[in-house]
Amino acid sequence: MDTEANGSAAAPAAEILWQLNAHMHQVAILRAALELEVWAKVAAGEDSVEQLSATEHWDPLGTRMLLDDLCSLKLLAREGDEYRLVPEAEHYLLPDKPTYMGKFLLSDSSWEGNNHLAEAIRTGNHPIGYSATATEAIDIWIGMYSRNWAAPETYLKKCDAMWHALGIHGRDGLRILDLACGPAPKSLALALANAGVRVTLIDWERILQVARKVTVDLGVDNQMTSLSGDLASVAYGRSQYDVAFLGDVTHFLSPEQNIRIFRKAYDALVDGGTLVVNAVRGEYLDPTEHGLWFYAISAGAAYNFQEYKDMLERARFTDIVDTNITDLRIQPIKATKRSQHTRGQQ
Numbered sequence: 302m303d304t305e306a307n308g309s310a311a312a313p314a315a316e317i318l319w320q321l322n323a324h325m326h327q328v329a330i331l332r333a334a335l336e337l338e339v340w341a342k343v344a345a346g347e348d349s350v351e352q353l354s355a356t357e358h359w360d361p362l363g364t365r366m367l368l369d370d371l372c373s374l375k376l377l378a379r380e381g382d383e384y385r386l387v388p389e390a391e392h393y394l395l396p397d398k399p400t401y402m403g404k405f406l407l408s409d410s411s412w413e414g415n416n417h418l419a420e421a422i423r424t425g426n427h428p429i430g431y432s433a434t435a436t437e438a439i440d441i442w443i444g445m446y447s448r449n450w451a452a453p454e455t456y457l458k459k460c461d462a463m464w465h466a467l468g469i470h471g472r473d474g475l476r477i478l479d480l481a482c483g484p485a486p487k488s489l490a491l492a493l494a495n496a497g498v499r500v501t502l503i504d505w506e507r508i509l510q511v512a513r514k515v516t517v518d519l520g521v522d523n524q525m526t527s528l529s530g531d532l533a534s535v536a537y538g539r540s541q542y543d544v545a546f547l548g549d550v551t552h553f554l555s556p557e558q559n560i561r562i563f564r565k566a567y568d569a570l571v572d573g574g575t576l577v578v579n580a581v582r583g584e585y586l587d588p589t590e591h592g593l594w595f596y597a598i599s600a601g602a603a604y605n606f607q608e609y610k611d612m613l614e615r616a617r618f619t620d621i622v623d624t625n626i627t628d629l630r631i632q633p634i635k636a637t638k639r640s641q642h643t644r645g646q647q
């Protein structure tokens with residue numbers, strides 16, 4: 302018998318495709334549940350198919366399928382006819398909680414511009430869906446970092462380890478510029494390490510409002526100042542900072558945009574100051590980080606060390622050092638500002 306022709310023994314299992322197919326189903330279920338705000342309704346007491354479909358005028362059969370599918374995804378639990386929230390849903394899926402992740406998940410689920418990814422690759426027209434460096438992404442960042450905002454102490458240890466590995470320590474008078482700071486975990490860690498550290502945060506105003514709340518909760522608000530607005534246009538000042546930090550933002554910017562920001566950071570640093578660039582790196586992309594996501598939502602990419610080195614050199618930085626902090630799975634790059642004057646003295 303010709304096994305190739307009838308496709309039995311020689312055919313590889315299609316497991317990987319079935320797994321992807323299952324993921325596609327799961328995403329669709331999550332999306333529908335977020336749009337319908339199922340968890341808020343269950344929390345409000347509409348906790349059975351009958352109650353939900355009667356109160357919301359939803360189709361009873363579709364409602365039952367959705368609730369049961371959410372149970373199988375472990376995003377809801379069922380006891381008899383009643384459904385209840387699991388702890389993850391309590392924390393992250395109730396819209397009135399500051400830790401709500403639903404807006405972020407819904408927005409990011411259309412990262413590929415609702416089926417425009419192939420077209421973007423054909424034409425080179427990107428970003429699609431949304432742009433990671435525009436104000437439209439603010440809710441995405443707020444949602445993505447909701448656990449950081451709510452429980453910054455869970456991240457601070459990791460941040461300490463990064464500074465330690467880079468040889469940068471909190472000391473009296475150390476001035477840090479945290480560019481595109483988000484919840485600012487890295488600079489907050491240095492501020493907590495020493496009350497004499499001074500931090501300037503830059504991000505969009507709505508992000509800064511949340512970051513300021515975190516600094517108050519941690520008791521370091523008197524060490525912080527902030528400048529709101531677009532990273533590309535805010536004035537950073539001249540020769541004012543010992544350390545400038547760019548965390549997880551340069552992979553969303555084109556090489557030209559990065560060079561412009563590196564130049565501004567160079568001017569803002571004191572002579573001998575350090576720029577730290579921590580980003581998703583091409584050499585280390587892990588399977589949960591898809592390079593195409595950067596392409597779809599930005600003008601950037603997961604650049605490799607050599608690409609960063611070229612950009613940093615074009616911004617006049619020297620002593621460009623790669624690190625790989627394996628415990629934290631991050632690869633920050635360190636670069637130094639040396640003016641012509643001190644370079645001449647070397």
Ligand SMILES: C[S@@+](CC[C@H](N)C(=O)[O-])C[C@H]1O[C@@H](n2cnc3c(N)ncnc32)[C@H](O)[C@@H]1O
Pocket residue numbers: 433434435439442480481482483484485486487503504505508530531532533547548549550
């Ligand atoms: C992935 S988060 C990184 C947060 C933080 N730096 C960290 O290392 O965890 C990206 C941050 O960059 C900010 N951002 C992106 N584009 C920006 C722009 N054009 N101007 C100001 N902030 C921007 C976002 O608001 C967000 O807080």
